[in-house]
Amino acid sequence: MVDPRRDGPTVAVAFPAGRGVARWRERNAESPVPNAWPYGLDRLAADGRQVTDVELPPPTRVQRLLARAGVRGARRSPARADVALCWDEGTVERLVLGAPGRRLFSGVIWATDRLATEGPAALRAQRDLLRGLDGVWCLSRPQVDAVRAWLGPGGPPVSFLQFGVDERFYRFAPEYPERPKVVSLGGDRDRDPATLFAALDLVLRERPDVECVVGTTSTLPAPRGVRTVEFVPHAQAVDLYASASVVALATRPNLHASGMTVGLEAMSVGRPVVACSTPGMDDYFPDGGTGFLVPPQDPAAMAARILELLADRDRAAAMGRRGREHVERGHTTASMCRRLAEIVA
16 A cells, blocks of 8 residues: 555555455565556556555445446445546446445456457446446557447547556566577467467478477467467566567457557567557557567468568667667556556546
């Protein structure tokens, strides 16, 4: 908890019970993790703001019935704040029913993908909850318009929040590696292991000397010469990025900029990124500046760009340095929280 003697608006950051700051600190004791809080939201404690964390249990049946009747704050948290927020819409029901703040905000990340696969009817209850908030944000600029259309007239303001990473944890590694190596990490629902494996197979046919390491839980068979690992702790990821010549990210079409976290982490360490040009990714990865964007589901295009960087070590190293500068200029957790503070102000 931030020093309560400070003056200024109070902000409560809500997490699902068992997945908040206490668990984050336990994880840090087990193996170092970035930031002091999940997503670096502790950095909202600036300009006189007092920031606390609150863990909200699942709502009871009675609370859900009250919510359907239009009763906001069916359960009051003892740590009531001026503003309360949750990171994504998965926690918004707990936020609304717990009402730990007078004004409520949430991120919206996964809903647009679910709308495409499940349809609006399946998300009607979640839409109603979000419409009752004071504001929401998205991490992808194209997603903003989609969420505005989904919430409809009279819904809350929808803002674009550029994501950021902990640049102190993902420290810059100035020595670009001598040995050619491609690394790919991350496993959210829109990763595309089939395209990634096909691209790496093409790379290895041209350059059998290249080491390839992929973090994935996919059951697809990896090409010969590609080493897969199921889980990579944060601290180990820093070392893997530092050992990479290129970090490759294959994703299926989506609106939430899948892959941006790993890409920004790799750029923070100083490595070029080859990612898919799904909507919104150009806000995070300048094509040709810090790496390359290629069409999704096009393994030949991805392989060509990877090989291009492997063939020109000086150019790849220069892109990596520009990537670190790009993160420092506007994609740190501190800059993200400054913008988030403006959204909830």
